[in-house]
Amino acid sequence: MPPMIQAKNLWKTYGENVVLEGLNVTVEEGEFITMVGTSGCGKSTFLNMLLGTQSCSKGELLLDGQPIPAEPGPDRGIVFQQYSVFPHMTVLENVMAAKAFARKGLTGYLFGSARREAKEEATAILNQVGLSHALNKYPHELSGGMKQRLAIAQALLGKPRILLLDEPFGALDPGIRADMHELVLNLWREHKLTVFMVTHDLKEGFYLGTRLWVFDKLRQDPQAPGAYGASITYDLAVGQMGKKIYEEIDDNLRPVVEVV
Amino acid sequence: MQRMINMAPGRSLNLMLALLPFALLLLLYIVASDARLAENANDKLLPSFAQMGDAVQRMAFEPSKRTGEYLLWVDTASSLTRLGLGVLIAAVLGLLIGMLTGALPMIGAGVSPLLTVISLVPPLALLPVLFIVFGLGELSKVVLIAVGITPFIARDIQRRTEEIPAEQLVKAQTLGANTMQILIRVVLPQLLPKLIDAVRLSLGAGWLFLIAAEAIASTDGLGYRIFLVRRYLSMDVILPYVAWITLLAFLLDIALAWLSRRLFPWNTQGGR
Numbered sequence: 108m109p110p111m112i113q114a115k116n117l118w119k120t121y122g123e124n125v126v127l128e129g130l131n132v133t134v135e136e137g138e139f140i141t142m143v144g145t146s147g148c149g150k151s152t153f154l155n156m157l158l159g160t161q162s163c164s165k166g167e168l169l170l171d172g173q174p175i176p177a178e179p180g181p182d183r184g185i186v187f188q189q190y191s192v193f194p195h196m197t198v199l200e201n202v203m204a205a206k207a208f209a210r211k212g213l214t215g216y217l218f219g220s221a222r223r224e225a226k227e228e229a230t231a232i233l234n235q236v237g238l239s240h241a242l243n244k245y246p247h248e249l250s251g252g253m254k255q256r257l258a259i260a261q262a263l264l265g266k267p268r269i270l271l272l273d274e275p276f277g278a279l280d281p282g283i284r285a286d287m288h289e290l291v292l293n294l295w296r297e298h299k300l301t302v303f304m305v306t307h308d309l310k311e312g313f314y315l316g317t318r319l320w321v322f323d324k325l326r327q328d329p330q331a332p333g334a335y336g337a338s339i340t341y342d343l344a345v346g347q348m349g350k351k352i353y354e355e356i357d358d359n360l361r362p363v364v365e366v367v
Numbered sequence: 368m369q370r371m372i373n374m375a376p377g378r379s380l381n382l383m384l385a386l387l388p389f390a391l392l393l394l395l396y397i398v399a400s401d402a403r404l405a406e407n408a409n410d411k412l413l414p415s416f417a418q419m420g421d422a423v424q425r426m427a428f429e430p431s432k433r434t435g436e437y438l439l440w441v442d443t444a445s446s447l448t449r450l451g452l453g454v455l456i457a458a459v460l461g462l463l464i465g466m467l468t469g470a471l472p473m474i475g476a477g478v479s480p481l482l483t484v485i486s487l488v489p490p491l492a493l494l495p496v497l498f499i500v501f502g503l504g505e506l507s508k509v510v511l512i513a514v515g516i517t518p519f520i521a522r523d524i525q526r527r528t529e530e531i532p533a534e535q536l537v538k539a540q541t542l543g544a545n546t547m548q549i550l551i552r553v554v555l556p557q558l559l560p561k562l563i564d565a566v567r568l569s570l571g572a573g574w575l576f577l578i579a580a581e582a583i584a585s586t587d588g589l590g591y592r593i594f595l596v597r598r599y600l601s602m603d604v605i606l607p608y609v610a611w612i613t614l615l616a617f618l619l620d621i622a623l624a625w626l627s628r629r630l631f632p633w634n635t636q637g638g639r
């Protein structure tokens with residue numbers, strides 16, 4: 108069987124600007140990958156290629172041995188840092204919409220028994236993410252953390268195999284983030300997901316998942332910052348890493364952050 | 368001394384400041400009208416409020432000698448029907464064109480340039496064409512209003528459609544939605560409050576086209592009436608009619624704002 112995700116000499120360029128160069132990785136079903144790297148080094152770009160909203164410039168990105176479809180689809184769920192939920196639907200409607208969109212049909216509305224079933228399922232998952240007290244609220248009435256819980260519940264009800272998270276907790280208070288970590292870990296285990304999560308918080312990346320990727324440029328040309336792209340410079344199994352390597356990566360990321 | 372930029376009126380002062388210009392204008396009018404009437408009791412330019420009251424009594428509460436109708440109400444009904452129909456057609460067309468060109472790049476590529484050019488055509492210059500094509504009846508007036516404001520609404524809705532965050536469209540796709548489902552459940556509901564906003568903004572133009580069309584070819588309507596009595600210099604009729612039209616426009620606007628707040632509680636920056 109081919110690995111679930113395989114990148115073969117993957118390049119991404121925007122005109123002259125090389126963003127990613129020569130990525131070679133494989134990912135098996137059930138892994139929880141966290142991705143860190145300086146801002147603008149191409150983490151979101153890689154995630155968008157998995158999502159199908161961007162295509163690679165050179166090389167291949169395979170899902171189950173086949174090129175990733177060029178459009179988003181129900182096998183790959185996503186939670187963005189913001190704008191992930193529909194502002195005109197209540198919490199319950201937001202999640203029920205996931206069930207409605209999963210069916211064929213022109214309008215995306217549910218009726219009769221399908222509606223009742225969707226409501227039950229939606230209520231159950233909202234219970235699981237801790238939103239059962241806010242079923243009839245609109246997103247603008249929710250806190251940042253509650254919005255992200257909603258976005259996660261919505262993505263899960265789409266029954267994806269892969270869950271993509273692009274800095275999902277970047278805008279949240281540190282205290283709330285710990286709760287969210289626990290939530291994501293529980294859902295990952297229970298729903299047997301493969302997770303790709305971008306984070307700007309190295310600690311989060313170090314301790315949350317099963318595998319950490321550090322995106323960085325191997326070569327730098329100060330005269331032409333776009334001449335070389337980033338690739339994965341560290342690919343580590345979480346749990347086997349000590350304090351020393353943490354500090355090493357931290358040092359690699361920090362100085363560039365301060366310049367930006 | 369506080370800076371001017373930091374000084375704000377309190378509640379009652381605010382009300383007073385708001386009413387003051389109206390009171391001043393009223394006073395100015397009364398003084399000027401009295402002065403002219405004292406000089407020449409038959410002066411028509413600035414009728415007294417008593418004269419205007421008589422005119423309103425005649426137009427609104429006494430049957431017309433010629434037709435037996437209560438003219439103000441007949442005029443109001445005809446004008447509002449024309450305006451309502453024209454705006455309704457423009458809203459539906461504008462919503463459809465704006466949504467489809469904004470959400471579907473293939474349609475946008477074909478229609479947007481045309482829309483831009485059409486929106487530059489002065490609608491009133493088309494009025495003769497409409498009269499020739501649709502005749503002098505109701506249809507051409509309704510069409511003028513629709514033609515006049517559809518491009519504005521369509522372009523506004525197109526921009527609003529493009530402003531919907533791409534994240535939402537991607538999210539819907541990751542939940543399995545097809546294009547039709549995205550249009551109907553994600554895009555359209557978010558455009559409806561924007562449509563009400565666009566209609567509110569275009570009502571002023573709607574009134575303009577209505578009155579212009581009624582002035583040129585009509586047998587009733589608010590615009591028809593004021594242009595008709597202009598021949599007799601009947602300021603005592605014209606001024607109350609203008610005030611009445613202004614009041615109608617104001618009521619329409621706040622009714623739409625109320626409707627928007629009522630129907631779309633999730634739309635946090637709408638309905639004001």
Ligand SMILES: Nc1ncnc2c1ncn2[C@@H]1O[C@H](COP(=O)(O)OP(=O)(O)O)[C@@H](O)[C@H]1O
Nearest residue numbers: 121124126144145146147148149150151152153
């Ligand atoms: N649509 C685009 N067109 C041109 N350049 C882009 C586009 N999207 C991203 N880039 C560039 O690609 C680089 C990587 O962006 P991104 O993947 O968003 O970085 P990050 O690691 O912060 O998520 C940035 O330099 C950005 O300017």
Ligand SMILES: [Mg+2]
Nearest residue numbers: 150151152273
């Ligand atoms: Mg990013």
